[in-house]
Amino acid sequence: MKVLVAASLGILSVFISAGSVSAASLNGFNFDATSSENCLSPDGCKTGVANTVTIDFNSAAGAPSTGFAKYTPNGTTQLFTGSKSGLSATPFKNTTPYLSLPTNQEAVISFGGLVDYFGLYWGSIDTYNFVEFKKGGVSLATFGGQQIASLVQSKYSLTSPKFANWTNNFTNIYVDFFSESSATQFDTVVLKSTGIAFETDNHAYRAVSAKPVPVPGMVFGMMAAAGILATKRKKSAKA
Ligand SMILES: [Ca+2]
Numbered sequence: 518m519k520v521l522v523a524a525s526l527g528i529l530s531v532f533i534s535a536g537s538v539s540a541a542s543l544n545g546f547n548f549d550a551t552s553s554e555n556c557l558s559p560d561g562c563k564t565g566v567a568n569t570v571t572i573d574f575n576s577a578a579g580a581p582s583t584g585f586a587k588y589t590p591n592g593t594t595q596l597f598t599g600s601k602s603g604l605s606a607t608p609f610k611n612t613t614p615y616l617s618l619p620t621n622q623e624a625v626i627s628f629g630g631l632v633d634y635f636g637l638y639w640g641s642i643d644t645y646n647f648v649e650f651k652k653g654g655v656s657l658a659t660f661g662g663q664q665i666a667s668l669v670q671s672k673y674s675l676t677s678p679k680f681a682n683w684t685n686n687f688t689n690i691y692v693d694f695f696s697e698s699s700a701t702q703f704d705t706v707v708l709k710s711t712g713i714a715f716e717t718d719n720h721a722y723r724a725v726s727a728k729p730v731p732v733p734g735m736v737f738g739m740m741a742a743a744g745i746l747a748t749k750r751k752k753s754a755k756a
Pocket residue numbers: 560573574575613614615718719
């Protein structure tokens with residue numbers, strides 16, 4: 518059974534399935550969070566969403582400067598491997614390079630077209646980690662660690678929202694953000710942190726053009742081709 522529950526803010530709603538929260542909706546986005554209990558070393562958690570492209574920062578080039586998703590800054594300046602107390606903690610079960618943002622730094626991901634899904638493996642979630650979505654330079658929505666931790670608490674029936682732990686399945690989570698309509702499809706994602714630190718890996722996106730959609734022209738073309746074939750068959754049968 519699926520019911521919609523509106524919270525006191527009026528804009529936050531959660532989808533409840535069989536008594537537990539499975540996803541939440543806010544400001545035109547649907548978002549979900551999955552614990553890292555089933556994720557494996559060396560990469561930790563990755564997206565389960567189809568028709569997506571994953572950026573894992575594992576190559577020497579680091580954050581890409583070319584292609585559909587371009588990073589600012591690009592390269593390895595914001596990459597980290599392993600953990601160092603007071604500096605950066607690798608996402609749980611991840612021994613590979615990952616993106617780590619110290620206090621008041623941001624990473625901007627610019628897409629070469631509209632995107633309707635973004636996912637990331639979010640390590641040791643903090644209240645001061647933020648993900649912002651933009652289109653044409655205009656901000657569409659911003660999500661913080663508090664909202665994600667609240668969803669995790671509801672979904673996994675935790676006694677309180679959990680934060681900061683380096684090696685907990687519920688503070689190291691894969692988070693999926695979906696545009697609920699064309700109005701919130703986006704061309705830019707900004708990751709930012711106002712404290713130490715915002716650690717993420719295995720960013721994933723889905724370009725709107727990558728989604729399989731019925732193309733009327735293609736269907737008509739196939740029908741026309743079938744018609745020509747039928748006509749040819751009739752002609753050859755007559756001959
Ligand atoms: Ca990686």
